[in-house]
Amino acid sequence: MHPVRKQRLITVLVIVIASSIAIGLIIYALRGNLNAFYPPTKIVSGDVPIGVTIRGGGCVVPGSVERSSANLKVKFDITDGANSVSVKYEGLLPDLFEEGEAAVVTGKYMNGVFVAQEVLAKHDENYVPIEVKEAVAATGADHQKTCEVVKYDS
Amino acid sequence: MAWQWFHRLGSPKWFYEKTSLWLPYLSIASVLLFVVGAIWGLGFAPEDYKQGNSFRIIYVHVPSSIVAMAGYYIMAVAGAVGLIWKMKLSFVVMRCAAIIGIGLTFLSLFTGAVWGKPTWGTYWHWDARIMFTFVLLLLYISIMALHNAYAKNDLADKICAILALVGTVNIPIIYKSVDWWYSLHQPATIKITDESTIAASMAYPLGIMVVAFYALYSLLLILHVRAEILQRERKTSWVKNIVLSVSQKR
Numbered sequence: 001m002h003p004v005r006k007q008r009l010i011t012v013l014v015i016v017i018a019s020s021i022a023i024g025l026i027i028y029a030l031r032g033n034l035n036a037f038y039p040p041t042k043i044v045s046g047d048v049p050i051g052v053t054i055r056g057g058g059c060v061v062p063g064s065v066e067r068s069s070a071n072l073k074v075k076f077d078i079t080d081g082a083n084s085v086s087v088k089y090e091g092l093l094p095d096l097f098e099e100g101e102a103a104v105v106t107g108k109y110m111n112g113v114f115v116a117q118e119v120l121a122k123h124d125e126n127y128v129p130i131e132v133k134e135a136v137a138a139t140g141a142d143h144q145k146t147c148e149v150v151k152y153d154s
Numbered sequence: 155m156a157w158q159w160f161h162r163l164g165s166p167k168w169f170y171e172k173t174s175l176w177l178p179y180l181s182i183a184s185v186l187l188f189v190v191g192a193i194w195g196l197g198f199a200p201e202d203y204k205q206g207n208s209f210r211i212i213y214v215h216v217p218s219s220i221v222a223m224a225g226y227y228i229m230a231v232a233g234a235v236g237l238i239w240k241m242k243l244s245f246v247v248m249r250c251a252a253i254i255g256i257g258l259t260f261l262s263l264f265t266g267a268v269w270g271k272p273t274w275g276t277y278w279h280w281d282a283r284i285m286f287t288f289v290l291l292l293l294y295i296s297i298m299a300l301h302n303a304y305a306k307n308d309l310a311d312k313i314c315a316i317l318a319l320v321g322t323v324n325i326p327i328i329y330k331s332v333d334w335w336y337s338l339h340q341p342a343t344i345k346i347t348d349e350s351t352i353a354a355s356m357a358y359p360l361g362i363m364v365v366a367f368y369a370l371y372s373l374l375l376i377l378h379v380r381a382e383i384l385q386r387e388r389k390t391s392w393v394k395n396i397v398l399s400v401s402q403k404r
Contacts, residue, residue, distance in 0.1 A: 094275030129200030
């Protein structure tokens with residue numbers, strides 16, 4: 001390779017590497033702010049601002065969903081395995097909201113209860129045809145629940 | 155001598171003549187792949203156990219996102235080649251790739267919004283992956299806008315190539331965003347090292363659609379670059395000959 005071109009190649013590589021490191025460091029510094037939601041453990045331990053609109057996310061505890069028969073009020077618990085938070089919400093739930101699946105809730109944490117203004121369903125990474133799903137369920141080897149797959153370790 | 159083939163790539167005339175031979179095959183291939191992939195994916199792939207038919211938007215959303223990201227590397231590498239070897243043609247490829255990239259990234263964000271409403275319950279959410287894909291769209295747009303802002307083509311080419319190179323860091327961030335942060339997007343379904351968590355009957359049409367999008371991308375890029383070559387080289391004799399021969403046939 002011609003020495004002039006070699007020098008330009010090195011300049012290009014330096015631009016890419018230096019800017020990657022710079023942007024990488026910025027993003028590393030902002031990493032906490034880039035999370036879409038807080039896991040229940042952080043909410044329970046008081047790592048979140050109280051009375052300010054935040055987002056929490058976790059697995060809807062099976063059997064915890066209580067729907068009111070008179071209005072759209074609903075109560076459920078979300079968990080990350082270690083801790084759980086009870087959520088109150090009034091409104092329509094997304095179609096994919098289900099016990100044993102993940103949900104992301106936006107609202108305020110007050111007096112030990114998460115009062116949600118918005119509930120979003122987080123679907124899992126599995127795409128399975130209905131027949132296969134039924135066959136798997138029949139054998140009892142049901143591994144399709146998001147909550148066993150999603151990692152809440154950090 | 156070893157670099158001769160490489161320098162020949164930089165000749166607009168050579169590029170134009172070679173791609174004339176490839177174009178018919180590439181057009182037929184992209185149409186066939188699209189027809190097969192779309193009919194298989196939309197008509198014959200089984201319904202998802204949870205999302206039902208709405209999951210079928212995966213056959214547009216995922217391929218357009220993949221090619222939008224891969225296209226960024228094509229643009230950045232073209233820019234780097236232009237900077238190092240001072241190839242005009244390479245800068246032309248870079249600019250054309252930026253314009254196609256805008257379309258693909260927009261398609262990815264749009265289909266994502268359409269898919270998000272029935273599944274998550276919202277059109278838009280500032281989760282990390284959506285945010286950085288939005289940054290990708292802004293990068294593509296800014297490269298095109300920056301190029302148009304300069305009257306001198308040479309200067310514009312260089313500045314845009316540098317911006318394109320700086321922006322490459324965004325691509326691995328988009329790719330890894332679902333692992334690094336809690337996000338509304340699910341963790342990766344198609345895994346490189348692990349077993350993918352999409353049933354094979356759904357994955358085959360998805361694979362075809364990904365290849366179809368790559369074929370369409372190459373086709374659009376080549377067509378766009380050829381148009382640009384004719385425009386830039388309009389004073390040369392070989393372009394005049396092509397134009398004359400076409401008009402004589404009519």
